[in-house]
């Protein structure tokens with residue numbers, strides 16, 4: 232079991248949306264720190280490719296094809312994790328959905344749909360994870376929120392509500408699970424160069440705006456999220472819970 236503060240040796244971690252983007256970088260960071268990483272997402276081909284990439288880098292990983300909004304599939308996935316490992320030490324709720332538009336185009340059904348992925352599923356997974364974590368009186372939950380949980384822009388009316396809810400849920404679950412030895416924190420990424428953002432990454436106007444708008448003056452690269460998550464998942468963060476850690480190049484700190 233872990234001896235160095237940032238070591239995750241001997242830990243079992245589940246990363247949702249771990250097959251690409253921020254989730255893939257988080258999975259790589261956890262594996263590099265010594266964890267056995269269960270990589271979950273819907274697209275089987277991508278999940279297997281991500282696991283193969285981790286293994287090629289010397290990491291321990293396994294695939295889990297899972298839609299986090301499918302309650303029966305989530306039940307089965309946790310039964311499988313329990314049967315295979317008998318434990319889960321780290322859960323990273325990273326899978327997320329975003330439908331960017333304004334109030335004229337997004338209705339209440341759109342809000343319900345986004346909430347299913349961004350809030351209901353993380354809660355369901357946390358409940359399952361907590362059951363396994365309570366047994367060992369040890370657990371680390373990290374929810375991937377967004378700076379949009381704290382600030383908003385026009386033409387993106389629902390996503391901030393789902394992430395603000397996730398921030399509040401993080402605090403509430405931290406309060407609920409603390410006495411079981413389980414910490415619950417979130418990271419709030421700023422602007423990262425991942426696939427859904429590619430059109431903006433290719434836009435020189437956005438690069439210039441970020442140059443002025445963020446303290447570090449640039450896009451974040453996916454691997455730059457990993458250190459914060461490894462920290463929150465490790466023994467080094469043993470007295471940190473209910474916290475939302477911005478990983479945003481100083482977006483929230485700077486204007």
Ligand SMILES: NC(=O)c1ccc[n+]([C@@H]2O[C@H](COP(=O)([O-])OP(=O)(O)OC[C@H]3O[C@@H](n4cnc5c(N)ncnc54)[C@H](OP(=O)(O)O)[C@@H]3O)[C@@H](O)[C@H]2O)c1
Nearest residue numbers: 248251252253272273274298299325326327377420423425
């Ligand atoms: N990139 C940014 O700048 C940024 C900023 C702030 C917050 N975030 C948050 O960071 C997280 C990752 O973002 P990203 O940019 O890396 O996104 P991404 O490249 O679109 O990756 C999302 C991952 O989630 C999986 N996923 C989506 N819905 C799922 C579901 N229902 N069940 C299981 N897996 C699901 C996707 O795989 P499948 O389609 O195969 O399922 C994919 O692996 C999200 O929560 C996002 O809101 C990102």
